[in-house]
Amino acid sequence: MKLHKKHILQFIVTTLVVTMFFSCQDNYSEIQKLSYSKRFPVGEAENMFLVYTDSGKVKSTLRSPYNKDFSNQKFPFMEFPKGIVLEFFDENNNKSVVTSDYAILYSDTRLVDLQGNVVLTTHDGNVLEAPQLYWDQDKEWVFTEGEFKWSNEYGVLLQGTNGIDFNKSLTIIDAHEIYDSTIPIEEKDK
Incomplete structure (x- = not known):
C-alpha cells in the first residue's frame, strides 16, 4: 500500500483539528468550572484598621492583616482569612478584646463567625476560649x-463540650453541658 503526499497531509490536518477541538473543549470546561466554583472579592485590604463610633464615642475597633470583601455575592460577607483583633468598649469605656485565627462577617444577618483559637478577654479579667x-x-x-473554657483570675470556672450562650458582658450565661466547674467563694472575716 502506497501512501500519497495528499493522504499524509490530510491525516496530519485532521489530527491537528481533532486535537485542537478536544483541547479547546477541555479548556472551555475548565473555564466554566472556574466561573461557577470560585468567588471573586469586590475588594481586598491589607493591614485593615476600622473604628466604629456612635454619637462621637468609640464603640469598637477591628484590626486584621488581610480582608476580602464579598459584598458582590447574593449573601454578602467579609472574610478575614488571617484573623482579627476586635476591641469593644462599654458605656464606661472599659475595653474587652476578642481574637481569632479566622473570621467571617455576614452583612445581612450581622452575624460574625470566629474560628481557630478564639479568645474573648473582658475588661474585668474573664477569659472565654473556644475553637x-x-x-x-x-x-x-x-x-x-462546641467546646469552651471560661476562666478568670481564680482559675477555671466552667468547661463544656456542647456550647454556651451569653451576653457580651458575661452577666447572663447559659452553658448547655458542663463537665467541669469551679465556683470561687469569697470568705468574709468574722
Whole structure:
C-alpha cells in the first residue's frame, strides 16, 4: 500500500483539528468550572484598621492583616482569612478584646463567625476560649455549639463540650453541658 503526499497531509490536518477541538473543549470546561466554583472579592485590604463610633464615642475597633470583601455575592460577607483583633468598649469605656485565627462577617444577618483559637478577654479579667464562637451584633449575644473554657483570675470556672450562650458582658450565661466547674467563694472575716 502506497501512501500519497495528499493522504499524509490530510491525516496530519485532521489530527491537528481533532486535537485542537478536544483541547479547546477541555479548556472551555475548565473555564466554566472556574466561573461557577470560585468567588471573586469586590475588594481586598491589607493591614485593615476600622473604628466604629456612635454619637462621637468609640464603640469598637477591628484590626486584621488581610480582608476580602464579598459584598458582590447574593449573601454578602467579609472574610478575614488571617484573623482579627476586635476591641469593644462599654458605656464606661472599659475595653474587652476578642481574637481569632479566622473570621467571617455576614452583612445581612450581622452575624460574625470566629474560628481557630478564639479568645474573648473582658475588661474585668474573664477569659472565654473556644475553637469557634459566633457573635450576634444586633442582640449583642455570643454563643458556640462546641467546646469552651471560661476562666478568670481564680482559675477555671466552667468547661463544656456542647456550647454556651451569653451576653457580651458575661452577666447572663447559659452553658448547655458542663463537665467541669469551679465556683470561687469569697470568705468574709468574722
